[in-house]
Amino acid sequence: MTPLGRLAIGLGLLALPSCVSFNYSRLSLNEPRPIIVAQELADKSAELQVCLDALGAPLEIWETADGFAATYGWIDQAGWSFTASISVRAVPVRFNYVSESRDLFGIVLLFSDDAKLRLARSGYLSEITADLRRRPPQPVED
Amino acid sequence: MSHLRLSSLPAFLLLAVAACTLSGCFVSRQSTNEPLSMRAVSGLQPGTTTAQEVVQRLGAPNDVIQLGKRSAYRYDHTIQKSAGLWLLLIGFFNEDARQDRIWVFFDERNLLTHVGSTFSSHRPQYSMPWEDIHERSDNEPRDEDRREEEGVE
Numbered sequence: 001m002t003p004l005g006r007l008a009i010g011l012g013l014l015a016l017p018s019c020v021s022f023n024y025s026r027l028s029l030n031e032p033r034p035i036i037v038a039q040e041l042a043d044k045s046a047e048l049q050v051c052l053d054a055l056g057a058p059l060e061i062w063e064t065a066d067g068f069a070a071t072y073g074w075i076d077q078a079g080w081s082f083t084a085s086i087s088v089r090a091v092p093v094r095f096n097y098v099s100e101s102r103d104l105f106g107i108v109l110l111f112s113d114d115a116k117l118r119l120a121r122s123g124y125l126s127e128i129t130a131d132l133r134r135r136p137p138q139p140v141e142d
Numbered sequence: 143m144s145h146l147r148l149s150s151l152p153a154f155l156l157l158a159v160a161a162c163t164l165s166g167c168f169v170s171r172q173s174t175n176e177p178l179s180m181r182a183v184s185g186l187q188p189g190t191t192t193a194q195e196v197v198q199r200l201g202a203p204n205d206v207i208q209l210g211k212r213s214a215y216r217y218d219h220t221i222q223k224s225a226g227l228w229l230l231l232i233g234f235f236n237e238d239a240r241q242d243r244i245w246v247f248f249d250e251r252n253l254l255t256h257v258g259s260t261f262s263s264h265r266p267q268y269s270m271p272w273e274d275i276h277e278r279s280d281n282e283p284r285d286e287d288r289r290e291e292e293g294v295e
Contacts, residue, residue, distance in 0.1 A: 001151060009151075010158050025235035026271035031262055048247070049188070052258030057243040061207050061214050068209050078271045113210065115247075115256070 019085050026078035027102065030059070033072045035122045038107045042120035051109060051117055059106070062133075067113045069132055073106035073125050108132070166228030169268050174220040175204060178242040180294045183259045186246065193252040200244065211250040218243045223266040238266040238275055264288045 001009075033055050041051050051070070052058075058070035085094040103124045110119040110132070121128045182199050196215065197203070203215035222239035240262040247256040264284050267275050289295065 006151065006154055010154065020231060021233060022231055023233040023235060024271055025233075026237070028236075028238045028275055030239070030241060031265075031276065049256045049258075052245070052256060055258075056260035057216075057245045057258040059243070061209070061216070061245065063207070063209050076276065 021083050023081045023083070024078065025081065026076075028076045029104070030072075030074040032074050032076065033107055035107055035120075038072075038109060038120040038122070042109070042117050044117075046117045048111060048115040048117070055107075055109075058109075059104075064110065064132055067111045067115075067118075069129070070109045070111065071106055071125055071129060072109075073104035075102065075104055077102070166226075166233075168224075168226050170224045172220075172222040172224075174222075175218055176201065177263070178217055178219045178244060178261070180259075180261055180289070180292050183244055183257065184294060186254060186257050188254050188256060191254040193248050193254070196246050196254060200246075209247075212248060212255070213252075214245055214247045216243070216245055219263055221263040221266050223268050225268040225270065227270065234271055236269050236271045236273075236275075238269065240265050261288070 037054055038051075041054060046054075055072060059073045060071045062069055079098065081096065081098040083094070083096045085092060087093070103126055105123070106125050107120060107122045108125065108128050109117055110121075112118050178200070185199065186196065193213075193215075200217055204218055205216040207214045207216070219242040220239055222237060224235070224237045226233060226235040228234075241260065242263040243260045245256075245258045246254060249255050262281075264287070265281055267273075267280065269275050
């Protein structure tokens with residue numbers, strides 16, 4: 001192969017990553033909490049402080065219609081992704097494929113107004129909290 | 143003295159890959175919000191400590207939630223460590239983010255009723271995506287170091 005040919009191959013290899021790439025990546029966010037412990041606490045209608053001692057500080061807390069909810073969420077996922085981008089007649093075209101989900105998995109605890117745990121759910125937070133996110137009606141004051 | 147001969151294609155490719163590898167790795171560390179102290183939390187007494195004392199001790203909260211007539215304050219501090227290695231067409235990346243988080247709950251008189259805390263901002267690691275970074279053997283020495291640093295049992 002001529003020196004010019006080798007140079008062309010070298011430049012081609014260097015330029016290729018700018019339009020095609022394979023990535024293996026891992027995202028780890030927060031630490032998993034024991035789902036079985038949350039379920040046991042719900043079975044015992046545990047008080048808020050008992051839940052906090054067992055599971056630590058929640059990620060989020062918000063008011064519900066008849067009490068409040070606390071969520072614990074985490075991600076620990078690895079997977080492949082593939083990205084290809086080219087320019088067709090000055091219009092950039094990009095294709096991206098990601099094999100793993102980036103949704104937070106976790107637990108939501110539902111507390112009554114007197115801070116007793118009445119229900120624990122586990123799953124992807126976006127799914128298990130969807131019906132709980134409605135803001136409770138504000139009391140009308142005279 | 144011998145010289146590397148670049149006349150063969152494999153040698154040239156090896157050199158190109160090595161050059162790309164050297165320029166294709168990184169580590170980064172990102173910190174969000176002020177650090178939280180384990181010692182500050184251990185001094186909070188439900189039934190005695192007021193909201194004002196909590197704010198004096200921990201500073202302004204990151205979030206305040208109204209829960210009927212009661213309220214809850216959230217404090218958090220995040221450390222994220224990222225590492226990556228780029229080998230021509232294939233990249234390996236890892237992001238590890240952990241939080242210190244404190245929730246304090248107050249009654250309608252702004253008296254502390256409940257405290258919940260999680261401390262793990264000292265646990266993130268620079269690693270590759272195939273490594274297990276949640277092993278107990280990784281966390282225990284880091285926990286011990288932090289307790290010693292802060293003078294907490």
